[in-house]
Amino acid sequence: MRIIDYFRDFSRLFFPDNCAACGNILVTNEETICTSCLYHIPKTNYHTRPDNPVSEVFWGRTRIEKATSFFFFHKSTHYQHIIHNLKYRGNKDVGILMGRYFATDLKDNDFHSDIDMIVPVPLHPKKLRLRGYNQSEMIARGIADVWKIELNPQSLKRTTFTETQTRKSRIDRWLNVESVFEVADPETIKGKHILLVDDVLTTGATLEACANALLKVDGVKVSVATLAYAKN
Ligand SMILES: [Zn+2]
Secondary structure, X not given: OOHHHHHHHHHHHHOOOEOOXXXXXXXXXXXXXXXXXXXXXXXXXXXXXXXXXXXXXXXXXXXXXXXXXXXXXXXXXXXXXXXXXXXXXXXXXXXXHHHHHHHHHHHHOOOOOOOOEEEEOOOOHHHHHHHOOOHHHHHHHHHHHHHOOEEOOOOEEEOOOOOOOOOOOHHHHHHHHOOOEEEOOHHHOOOOEEEEEEEEEOOOHHHHHHHHHHHOOOOOEEEEEEEEEOOO
């Protein structure tokens, strides 16, 4: 046993780490997610099909080159806890780690080869102060680590605070987020194929608004990747 494993096991006696999905206590060599949860992730594998339910979300709404999500988000499974831990319980690591696994799958299929830059969906500065980090940026960071592609969390800005959107209809949500995104420094993204990254895809309204802001810059192309896909 390596000394570092010894100390990790020792500290886990007092502060056990739990799997961010099922909550079981992690054993040596497991990091953030247990082996069983990793193995059983309900992957969409949509990156293997250009016309897939995630890309269809944007049809007739905005111009997206390709789109995919890593796994299905169902309220009844423990995989929803990954998102919950990432967004509300301060677990940044689970975002970075899942981003890495996602990026590795996408690399197998050459999804990454024509992407120049990775841009996370920004949080409003007020929310960023409350949470301390942008969860989408953590996922984007994991992807950028694996692909060795530039991560750009600065160019796209959210300008107006949107009120809680959960109870609103799709049209209301769309109106609510329209025009709140803008590109701060168009020169840095000019002519680039950008992968826009978010945590969960639901109606696609936020991603659509982000894409529209990015597409105003000369020569920009946009693709989309989200960690989870919640079917409506
Ligand atoms: Zn687990």
